[in-house]
Amino acid sequence: MASISESKKLSQLLQELVSISGLSGHEVEVNKFISNELKKNSLKSKTDILGNLVCTLKGDESLPSVILFAHMDQLGFIVKKIDSNGFLRVERVGGVPERALPSQDVVIVNKKNKLLKGIIAHKSHHATELDEKYNVIKIKDLYIDAGFNNKKDALNSGIDVGSPVTYAPFFKSLNNNNVCGSSIDDRAGCAVILKVAQSLAKQKNKPTVHIVFSVQEEFNLRGILPVINTLKPNIAIQVDLTLTSDTPDMHYASDVYLGKGPCISLFSFHGRGTLNGVIPHPSLVDLFEKISKNKKINLQKSVASGILTDASYVQFANEGIATLDIGFPMRYSHSSREICNLNDLIDLKNLLVSAISKIDNKFKLQR
Numbered sequence: 001m002a003s004i005s006e007s008k009k010l011s012q013l014l015q016e017l018v019s020i021s022g023l024s025g026h027e028v029e030v031n032k033f034i035s036n037e038l039k040k041n042s043l044k045s046k047t048d049i050l051g052n053l054v055c056t057l058k059g060d061e062s063l064p065s066v067i068l069f070a071h072m073d074q075l076g077f078i079v080k081k082i083d084s085n086g087f088l089r090v091e092r093v094g095g096v097p098e099r100a101l102p103s104q105d106v107v108i109v110n111k112k113n114k115l116l117k118g119i120i121a122h123k124s125h126h127a128t129e130l131d132e133k134y135n136v137i138k139i140k141d142l143y144i145d146a147g148f149n150n151k152k153d154a155l156n157s158g159i160d161v162g163s164p165v166t167y168a169p170f171f172k173s174l175n176n177n178n179v180c181g182s183s184i185d186d187r188a189g190c191a192v193i194l195k196v197a198q199s200l201a202k203q204k205n206k207p208t209v210h211i212v213f214s215v216q217e218e219f220n221l222r223g224i225l226p227v228i229n230t231l232k233p234n235i236a237i238q239v240d241l242t243l244t245s246d247t248p249d250m251h252y253a254s255d256v257y258l259g260k261g262p263c264i265s266l267f268s269f270h271g272r273g274t275l276n277g278v279i280p281h282p283s284l285v286d287l288f289e290k291i292s293k294n295k296k297i298n299l300q301k302s303v304a305s306g307i308l309t310d311a312s313y314v315q316f317a318n319e320g321i322a323t324l325d326i327g328f329p330m331r332y333s334h335s336s337r338e339i340c341n342l343n344d345l346i347d348l349k350n351l352l353v354s355a356i357s358k359i360d361n362k363f364k365l366q367r
């Protein structure tokens with residue numbers, strides 16, 4: 001069980017990460033925050049042309065090298081038109097659920113990187129026709145009201161076609177160490193691997209580990225690829241959410257619960273044109289199962305279709321990369337109010353540190 005101060009510190013870090021607006025392709029502010037956190041811990045990092053942030057912890061070069069990554073970006077919108085009356089029309093960036101949008105608080109990032117407040121409009125109830133009541137409004141019919149008088153007013157505020165828009169940053173603590181936030185996916189993953197970097201940096205016996213905060217995952221799942229091509233790791237471990245099934249609308253899906261520990265994905269698949277997923281490398285599954293038993297960390301198992309991460313593209317790079325998706329249980333994915341549990345994040349961090357440092361010359365890459 002985690003100490004109170006450890007979960008307090010993690011909560012603080014996660015809140016700071018969630019408070020940054022970082023739409024896919026516009027992750028610079030998240031990058032700046034994380035590189036500064038790394039610097040505070042005397043850890044050097046560098047950024048590639050796409051914006052991926054890489055912190056390499058040198059280890060035993062005779063061992064297979066590891067990349068541990070989580071994505072910095074978040075889903076949202078991009079302004080595509082400013083109406084003459086100042087309302088903003090937007091395109092979706094990533095898997096934004098349209099039915100969860102009316103009445104949402106949003107922020108629009110202006111040219112000076114200032115966050116301007118807006119809301120996604122919801123038609124006055126008194127004027128809503130019967131047949132409109134149970135319909136989901138399509139993105140093309142939604143609009144953002146940021147209080148502008150007209151198009152010129154919006155342009156003068158530094159907003160234009162191409163301006164990034166995200167859910168307004170939100171974070172709050174709930175009961176039992178559960179926390180709710182606007183971009184838990186995947187700032188919680190970033191917080192976890194940041195903590196892993198701090199711990200592993202102090203360890204002597206370990207493989208070389210590249211801790212990577214990646215870009216554009218929500219956009220096209222491939223932002224990490226240049227890093228893979230450059231670093232040529234042998235092992236890839238990706239940290240992101242695992243869907244829970246402990247809510248009334250999800251009970252059929254799996255046996256993954258909030259607060260019951262980190263999750264290992266044994267199968268993920270996404271059809272609908274993508275045809276991809278991850279069937280993890282057996283040696284990595286064995287390693288994580290063994291370490292979780294030794295460390296008495298409950299490890300939940302996930303099999304899910306309809307879900308995809310950038311790891312699915314990573315595994316096919318170079319001569320093939322031993323890949324594993326590992327995650328923290330999370331509710332209400334891609335909504336503006338995602339929920340995870342701080343104890344799960346701490347257990348996940350401890351599991352990753354122990355497992356990665358146990359990668360030795362007996363680790364079998366060959367099938």
Ligand SMILES: [Zn+2]
Nearest residue numbers: 185186240241
């Ligand atoms: Zn994610």
